[in-house]
């Protein structure tokens with residue numbers, strides 16, 4: 001027997017999750033849970049973007065989504081291209097115009113899909129794509145403005 005580190009329930013040695021509080025008992029189980037939560041968050045985001053009334057808590061009715069929709073994949077690819085492209089451009093400016101390079105780098109990073117996924121950690125569900133695109137636009141505009149003003 002072992003005990004759950006969180007709630008001290010007695011657990012079977014083989015238990016992957018605590019039967020009382022659900023805390024993962026092995027690293028594998030923790031990873032699995034993490035993936036599950038991320039997929040769920042993505043699905044909730046996809047649903048609210050697809051025009052289905054946004055279910056903010058995203059709790060019940062979990063259906064695993066094996067594949068991203070075409071639109072989602074296209075968006076992801078676009079975000080990567082835009083993000084990396086912006087960062088590459090910013091890096092060429094670092095030498096001569098570091099003040100404009102910095103916001104551009106931030107913009108490029110912000111638009112990368114993994115960053116959006118990271119926002120699920122503190123917020124419960126990832127920020128909407130439109131929000132990330134907005135953040136990108138703001139930083140990119142600041143970078144361009146600084147480039148024009150100082151360049």
Ligand SMILES: [Zn+2]
Nearest residue numbers: 004007018021
């Ligand atoms: Zn427990």
